[in-house]
Amino acid sequence: MGDFLNIPCPICDGAIPNEEQEGEYPGATSRFDNKTEICSACGTAEALMEAILRSDPHDNDQPLSVRFQDDGDWDGWRGCVLIQRGILEVGNY
Numbered sequence: 679m680g681d682f683l684n685i686p687c688p689i690c691d692g693a694i695p696n697e698e699q700e701g702e703y704p705g706a707t708s709r710f711d712n713k714t715e716i717c718s719a720c721g722t723a724e725a726l727m728e729a730i731l732r733s734d735p736h737d738n739d740q741p742l743s744v745r746f747q748d749d750g751d752w753d754g755w756r757g758c759v760l761i762q763r764g765i766l767e768v769g770n771y
């Protein structure tokens with residue numbers, strides 16, 4: 679336990695920035711609102727998720743992440759990150 683906030687990651691409930699270095703330094707900032715602190719693994723998953731969504735040439739609509747952000751749909755966003763991390767199966771959410 680270090681000096682930073684010892685709250686669990688709001689996406690995966692894991693330690694911030696990670697289990698091995700809990701509380702030793704800040705985690706990542708969620709792209710959902712640019713202020714929620716999340717763990718390193720979820721931060722990486724968010725970056726991957728955005729890259730995949732933005733690179734889809736068949737999706738002429740807004741990126742999924744933008745839709746979640748506009749709707750303030752944190753649960754939907756959280757589910758996507760967990761799926762990206764392989765924690766949730768697509769069909770289970």
Ligand SMILES: [Zn+2]
Pocket residue numbers: 687688689690691692716717718719720721
């Ligand atoms: Zn996390």
